[in-house]
Amino acid sequence: MMWVFIATFSVVARAQWDVQFSDYTALKSFYNPAASGTDGMMNVNAVYSMQQAGYDDNPATLYVGADLPVYFLSPRHGVGLSFFNDNAFIFSTTKIGLQYAYNVKLSKKGRLAIGFQGGLLTETVNGSGVEKEDNSDPAFPSSEMKGNKVDLATGLYYYHPKMWLGVSAQHLLAPTLVLGERNEVEVPRMFYLMGGCNIKIKNSLIRIQPSFLVQSDLDSWREDVQCKVAYEKDEKKFYGGVGYSPETSVTFLLGGVFHGISLGYSYQLYTSGIGLINGSHEVVLGYQTDLDLFKKGRNKHKSVRWL
Numbered sequence: 001m002m003w004v005f006i007a008t009f010s011v012v013a014r015a016q017w018d019v020q021f022s023d024y025t026a027l028k029s030f031y032n033p034a035a036s037g038t039d040g041m042m043n044v045n046a047v048y049s050m051q052q053a054g055y056d057d058n059p060a061t062l063y064v065g066a067d068l069p070v071y072f073l074s075p076r077h078g079v080g081l082s083f084f085n086d087n088a089f090i091f092s093t094t095k096i097g098l099q100y101a102y103n104v105k106l107s108k109k110g111r112l113a114i115g116f117q118g119g120l121l122t123e124t125v126n127g128s129g130v131e132k133e134d135n136s137d138p139a140f141p142s143s144e145m146k147g148n149k150v151d152l153a154t155g156l157y158y159y160h161p162k163m164w165l166g167v168s169a170q171h172l173l174a175p176t177l178v179l180g181e182r183n184e185v186e187v188p189r190m191f192y193l194m195g196g197c198n199i200k201i202k203n204s205l206i207r208i209q210p211s212f213l214v215q216s217d218l219d220s221w222r223e224d225v226q227c228k229v230a231y232e233k234d235e236k237k238f239y240g241g242v243g244y245s246p247e248t249s250v251t252f253l254l255g256g257v258f259h260g261i262s263l264g265y266s267y268q269l270y271t272s273g274i275g276l277i278n279g280s281h282e283v284v285l286g287y288q289t290d291l292d293l294f295k296k297g298r299n300k301h302k303s304v305r306w307l
Helices: 002-017
Strands: 042-050 060-070 078-087 090-106 111-125 142-160 163-170 176-179 185-187 190-199 204-216 222-235 236-245 251-257 261-270 280-289
Touching: 078 111, 090 142, 111 176, 222 251, 236 261
Parallel strands: none
Antiparallel strands: 042 060, 042 280, 060 078, 078 090, 090 111, 111 142, 142 163, 142 176, 163 190, 176 185, 190 204, 204 222, 222 236, 236 251, 251 261, 261 280
16 A cells, blocks of 8 residues: 555655746746856845645645855856745645856856756655544555755856846756655656746837746656736836646736835636636745945945846
């Protein structure tokens, strides 16, 4: 009966090791450590996602990340810190990571970065609260089990005020988590390709911002395309958008930025499986500022962020 538990654990946990956030353009460094500090700004982001709303013990995800540039040598360096926690049924996944990016100037405004992330991945299974007919059934744990392993990631990222493009790999070592005495689960490597552009409409305050994200473990794929329309004036911005993932979902996004503080909401409506009303809600709160810790007299608070 142990194989029942292993199969259930693998399916649920695998999906949550690599959560697909709806507003992925606001969370580039979550997917690619090379994006840390590349835009020359300090970024702090927090996101809460509640998936499959309406179901008991539905997945809920919290992510908090911060990154900033470090100007102490000729090229630009970036560093970042991230915290991720996901809870679904009896499973809880936690990831803590440190990021470093080294980027060089390719053109007047374009930069290319290579980044690395090292951290700790922890999986916890708490079966003590599960109601079962036979408490001696070994298919479900009767107490809490926990396993952790070092987790690595790397990526390349190109940034220009008019466009961006990145490729990255998560779980480079494909770590195997040991839970209890007899349970082992391998975390598969995951690969990402993402990009977008920022198109200003001539003689207007409107910008069109299309983007895409492709996620794959080389066995399965998910593709997302998205387009936001933003109105920007001074340090204020309002945007709305729609996204589409073939055979999976349609997403609606709405948000704004006011003096560096951003707030966004999105709803992912599933087009198959669980139906239209049990979608995913997501809220993203961010702060961005021009903060140079290594140049005397520079600490300007000015947001140029485009999501």
